[in-house]
Amino acid sequence: xxxxxxxxxxxxxxxxxxxxxxxxxxxxxxxxxxxxxxxxxxxxxxxxxxxxxxxxxxxxxxxxxxxxxxxxxxxxxxxxxxxxxxxxxxxxxxxxxxxxxxxxxxxxxxxxxxxxxxxxxxxxxxxxxxxxxxxxxxxxxxxxxxxxxxxxxxxxxxxxxxxxxx
Numbered sequence: 815x816x817x818x819x820x821x822x823x824x825x826x827x828x829x830x831x832x833x834x835x836x837x838x839x840x841x842x843x844x845x846x847x848x849x850x851x852x853x854x855x856x857x858x859x860x861x862x863x864x865x866x867x868x869x870x871x872x873x874x875x876x877x878x879x880x881x882x883x884x885x886x887x888x889x890x891x892x893x894x895x896x897x898x899x900x901x902x903x904x905x906x907x908x909x910x911x912x913x914x915x916x917x918x919x920x921x922x923x924x925x926x927x928x929x930x931x932x933x934x935x936x937x938x939x940x941x942x943x944x945x946x947x948x949x950x951x952x953x954x955x956x957x958x959x960x961x962x963x964x965x966x967x968x969x970x971x972x973x974x975x976x977x978x979x980x
Contacts, residue, residue, distance in 0.1 A: 817859070819836050819862055819863040820835070820863060820866045820867055822834065822835050823867075823969065823970075824969060826870075828871075828874055828875050829871075829875040830871075831871070831906065831907070832906070833867075833904065833905065833906050835903065835904050836855075836897075836902070837901075838855050838898060838899050839899055840899040842855075844856065844859070853899055860893070861935075863903060864935060865921075865937065867905045867906075867907045867921070868935055869937060870964060870967065870968075871907060871919075872912065873960055875909075876912075876914065876939070878960055879939075880941055881940070881943075881953035881956040883937050883938070884940075886936045886938040887935070888933050888934070888935055888936075891932070891933035892931070893930065893931050894928070894929050894931070895930045896930070897930055902925060903924070903930060904923065904924050906921070906922050907935070908920045915939055916936060916937060916938050916939060917937045918936050918937075919934070920932075921934070
């Protein structure tokens with residue numbers, strides 16, 4: 815199962831910084847299981863939301879060259895509060911290092927002006943075809959899916975223009 819934890823990208827400075835949002839909804843079934851009678855976004859999902867935001871910056875900056883951008887390491891992660899249904903978690907990921915094979919980010923999440931989570935993320939970038947040449951079509955399909963989703967998430971993309979806009 816794959817969770818898309820980014821609802822929209824609100825700021826993007828290619829190769830430098832991204833700001834994205836995750837609206838926490840009671841419709842997300844896993845919330846009820848985290849703490850009975852106190853539904854909150856699990857900490858691991860907050861980290862995953864930071865990873866997904868940072869991965870969008872990597873993809874955009876590298877022109878979607880890697881088909882996969884995955885978490886290699888999370889360090890110095892601290893939690894200061896909870897993200898509950900009705901909250902919007904605003905995630906900022908600042909790129910500290912970026913090349914074809916890996917990247918390093920300082921990530922943080924806040925809601926209502928209050929810091930909820932922060933940490934240092936190291937991501938690995940790869941293509942399945944590099945591991946097994948038979949996966950070139952899979953890489954191409956993944957890139958196409960990512961480009962399509964990016965157009966939906968990024969308000970600065972041409973797909974985000976209102977109908978009838980010139």
